[in-house]
Amino acid sequence: MIEVIKHLFKEISLLNEVKELPFYVSFNRNFNFFIFGNQEEFYQVKVSSERPLRDEYEALRIAHEAIPANVPQPVGFYQKGGLEILICRGIKHKKVRSLQAHGYIVQKEIKAILKGSKVFFREEKPSASHMQQLMTACDYFKNRPFSNAMRDWLVNLNPRLVNSLPHIKQHGDLTLYNMGVVGDNLIIFDWEDFGKISIPGFDLCCLAVDSVTRFSPMGIERISERSAYPKEIMDIISCYCKELSLDQGIFFNLYPVYLFYFLYLKNRYGYSSEIIRIGEKLFAAVLEKPVKC
Amino acid sequence: MERDPTSSRFGTLPHEELKFLCDAVKDTPWRQVIENMDLPVLKQKRKWFINPRKGYPYRILPLVQKRLALDIGAGSGVISDTVAQDFSSVIAFDYSPELVTFMKKRFLEDGIKRIHLVRGDAANLPFHKECFDLVIVNGVLEWVPDFVPKMNPYRAQIEFLRNVHAILRRKGMVGIAIENRLYYRHFQGLSPHGESSYIVILPRFLANLMRRLGKKSQYRNYIYSYWGYRHLLKKAGYRNIRIYLVLPSYYDPHVVISPQRRPSQAFFKEYFQERFSGNGETGFARKAAYYLLNQMNLFRYLEHSFLITAEK
Numbered sequence: 001m002i003e004v005i006k007h008l009f010k011e012i013s014l015l016n017e018v019k020e021l022p023f024y025v026s027f028n029r030n031f032n033f034f035i036f037g038n039q040e041e042f043y044q045v046k047v048s049s050e051r052p053l054r055d056e057y058e059a060l061r062i063a064h065e066a067i068p069a070n071v072p073q074p075v076g077f078y079q080k081g082g083l084e085i086l087i088c089r090g091i092k093h094k095k096v097r098s099l100q101a102h103g104y105i106v107q108k109e110i111k112a113i114l115k116g117s118k119v120f121f122r123e124e125k126p127s128a129s130h131m132q133q134l135m136t137a138c139d140y141f142k143n144r145p146f147s148n149a150m151r152d153w154l155v156n157l158n159p160r161l162v163n164s165l166p167h168i169k170q171h172g173d174l175t176l177y178n179m180g181v182v183g184d185n186l187i188i189f190d191w192e193d194f195g196k197i198s199i200p201g202f203d204l205c206c207l208a209v210d211s212v213t214r215f216s217p218m219g220i221e222r223i224s225e226r227s228a229y230p231k232e233i234m235d236i237i238s239c240y241c242k243e244l245s246l247d248q249g250i251f252f253n254l255y256p257v258y259l260f261y262f263l264y265l266k267n268r269y270g271y272s273s274e275i276i277r278i279g280e281k282l283f284a285a286v287l288e289k290p291v292k293c
Numbered sequence: 294m295e296r297d298p299t300s301s302r303f304g305t306l307p308h309e310e311l312k313f314l315c316d317a318v319k320d321t322p323w324r325q326v327i328e329n330m331d332l333p334v335l336k337q338k339r340k341w342f343i344n345p346r347k348g349y350p351y352r353i354l355p356l357v358q359k360r361l362a363l364d365i366g367a368g369s370g371v372i373s374d375t376v377a378q379d380f381s382s383v384i385a386f387d388y389s390p391e392l393v394t395f396m397k398k399r400f401l402e403d404g405i406k407r408i409h410l411v412r413g414d415a416a417n418l419p420f421h422k423e424c425f426d427l428v429i430v431n432g433v434l435e436w437v438p439d440f441v442p443k444m445n446p447y448r449a450q451i452e453f454l455r456n457v458h459a460i461l462r463r464k465g466m467v468g469i470a471i472e473n474r475l476y477y478r479h480f481q482g483l484s485p486h487g488e489s490s491y492i493v494i495l496p497r498f499l500a501n502l503m504r505r506l507g508k509k510s511q512y513r514n515y516i517y518s519y520w521g522y523r524h525l526l527k528k529a530g531y532r533n534i535r536i537y538l539v540l541p542s543y544y545d546p547h548v549v550i551s552p553q554r555r556p557s558q559a560f561f562k563e564y565f566q567e568r569f570s571g572n573g574e575t576g577f578a579r580k581a582a583y584y585l586l587n588q589m590n591l592f593r594y595l596e597h598s599f600l601i602t603a604e605k
Contacts, residue, residue: 003355022553027349027546049378 001031001047004081009035012076014043014087029270034090042090043075051270053077053084059194060088063171066120070113070188093180093187099211102181103232109186114204114240123167123198130162130199134257137264146283150260153287161250162199162257169195172265174203175210193269197261201251204240205258208233209282220281223255224289252291259283305341305368306334311391318398340545341369348375350470350539350549350600351429357464358426365415365457366433370396370408376429377407384425386411386418388440415453416440420460428457430469432543435486438513446513447497447525454529461605467531469601470543475518477595486514519594522601531603542597549600550593 002021009015015037022036030053033045046053057077064071075087096102128136134154141147171178172193180187212228213219222228229237241248263279265271306314310332317326327335327342341347348371351362359380364373367385369392377383385408387393393412400408413419415437437453438446457467472485474493482490492500492512500512517525519536526534538550586592 001353003357006355020553021551023551024548025353026548027346031349031353 001083002033004083005033005035005045005047005085008078008080008085008087014075015041040092042092044072044088044090046086048084049082051084053086056192056194057086059191060086063191063194067113067116069185070109071191072187072189091180091182091187093182096176096179096181096186098176099230099232103230105181105184105186106176106179107232107236110207110236111239113186113188114236115243117168118166118200118243121169121195123169126167126198130165130167131159133198134162134260137261140264140268146260146263146280149284149287150256153256157257162254165200165244165246167198168200170197170199170202172196172203174206175215176207177210193265196265196269199254199257199261200244201240201246201254202258202261204237204251205255206262208237209259213282215275215278215282217278217281220278220285223282223285224291226292255286255291256283259286305389305392306332306338308391310335311389311395315391315394318395323395323399323402342371343369344371344545345375346546347431347544348372350537350543350546351376351427351431351468352379353549354427354466354468354602356426356466358462361425362427362429363420363425363460364429364431365418366431366436367396368392370399372429372431373408374400374403374405376427377405380427381407383408384411384420385409386413388412388414414440416449418456418460422459423462423465425460426462426465428461428465428467430457430467430471432470434469434471435514435516438515442513446511446515450515450525451529454526454531458530458605463605465605467526467601467603469522469603470539470598471522471601472516472542472598473518473594473596474516474521475595476597478597485516488512488514519599522599526601526603531605533602533604535602537600537602538593538596539598539600540596543600544598546600 002023006021009021015021015035018037024034026032029048030051031047033047034042035045036042046056054077057074060071060074064073072091073089075089078085078087094102096106099106131154134150138147138151138154171188171191172195173190174188178188178190180189208229209215209223211230211233212222212225237251238248240246241251259279259282263276263283266276266279305311313332314326314330314335317330324343327339330336351372352375360382362373362376362380362383364376364383364385367373367387370385373383373385373396385396387396387410390412393410396408396410400406400410411419415433434450434453438444438449441449441452444452454467461467476483476485479485479491479494484490485493489503489507492503493516495503497512497515504510504512522536523534535552537552539546540548540550583592586595
């Protein structure tokens with residue numbers, strides 16, 4: 001793999017002066033290389049032989065065009081030696097460990113991004129209504145228990161209310177783990193699920209759930225406790241709901257829908273069984289005890 | 294003595310458990326057996342059978358050709374399975390008849406035709422000269438001396454590496470994953486292969502003396518430091534030796550760091566933040582010690598395991 005990357009870097013004239021490419025590689029859903037130059041510059045190179053990366057490249061390109069300050073710059077997508085390769089410019093950043101640590105920057109930037117997303121990422125001609133998309137996701141799971149629970153829950157949902165929401169492409173995995181801070185700027189990473197969900201509020205729900213539970217088995221019960229949500233996240237929620245002319249209560253009422261979509265993404269695109277298990281538990285927790293507004 | 298919980302004889306399962314396993318897979322799908330069988334060692338080592346990450350470090354190597362690979366001590370077959378995605382053919386080679394039977398069932402069930410099975414011992418490799426582009430020696434080198442009990446362990450390992458050298462094609466590569474003798478926890482009494490504490494870090498003659506005093510057999514499962522492996526491979530005739538750092542260990546590798554790269558402080562901080570919070574190693578002094586070691590670029594030499602590659 002590394003020799004394919006080396007040839008590719010030569011071909012596209014990246015890091016020409018480096019003789020042997022120094023790198024780290026981490027193994028998750030892809031081979032995730034970090035290739036370093038002599039100076040501060042480095043590149044993130046995702047390599048896969050099984051998973052198509054073209055869609056991720058397109059997503060990254062669209063997102064970078066819309067909000068260049070918040071998205072890593074894609075360099076290119078290549079197919080070489082039976083491998084799919086996606087290169088983007090590396091950004092030296094600080095990890096966002098908690099909203100308390102970087103609350104102000106995250107709050108300010110997320111508000112701006114969510115506000116902007118209404119314009120940048122709006123789907124003018126969606127292929128299907130929200131309810132139809134939800135039913136398609138239910139069909140994906142066939143008769144799994146949580147899919148049946150979702151169908152039962154949907155009976156009591158007003159379809160007109162859901163269908164009246166605009167279609168806005170969501171990041172798909174907006175968690176603190178996928179965020180970094182450079183000065184006063186927030187960088188959002190991992191755009192591989194961008195655009196796969198278009199129900200507004202999905203990203204915000206992911207962020208809110210992450211800030212309360214950290215997607216850990218220990219935090220599952222806290223999802224329904226309103227008092228557990230940090231004030232920074234509540235502020236973002238109220239601001240976003242105002243933007244969408246959506247009642248805050250409705251946003252929290254839609255939690256089962258958001259978490260069902262979360263499960264759908266994680267199952268469909270091959271995430272770890274651990275996160276799927278936690279997703280199922282979170283979904284069950286909000287069905288049993290909805291978040292009170 | 295604190296023993297590394299993931300290790301057992303030859304790093305696999307005890308013989309009785311292997312027998313149970315072989316009987317069970319005769320009429321039940323192998324994955325189901327691995328997931329459900331409740332044997333004392335097996336239940337701790339389920340990942341050993343199914344974790345494809347174990348084979349990932351071999352997929353990143355800069356190989357010129359990818360025609361034929363050999364996995365010595367293939368064990369559960371998980372590495373052969375992973376590497377077979379890149380190679381035209383892979384030979385999975387193991388000493389244990391039970392494991393060979395298990396792999397046969399595994400690959401048959403999974404419909405993998407590119408992997409061929411050969412049974413034999415590592416000290417007598419039954420292959421023609423110059424036929425492999427990659428030879429994988431994952432957690433095997435330290436066990437090689439057990440196959441030639443009359444030979445000095447160091448000499449047995451050199452001899453084995455020379456034999457591997459002979460079956461490699463020109464510009465072929467050997468990939469060795471193994472523990473680091475100077476792993477900091479060995480100084481705290483952790484034993485990598487079930488020896489008494491500190492045996493692994495003592496000079497060899499002292500280690501043997503201690504074993505003799507305890508009326509035990511000679512210490513034979515030699516592992517080495519960063520420099521020791523370099524010396525061993527040079528002596529066996531290899532060139533372009535590269536020693537990659539594998540984190541947290543080669544049993545379940547998450548990150549591989551190339552020889553030219555010192556872990557950045559940011560990476561280091563993130564990696565250890567997770568690690569410290571995971572196992573309760575939260576002491577400020579320890580964190581500071583790590584930080585300093587990394588600043589001095591010594592961290593590479595004191596971690597758990599290496600991935601060593603060398604060319605013919």
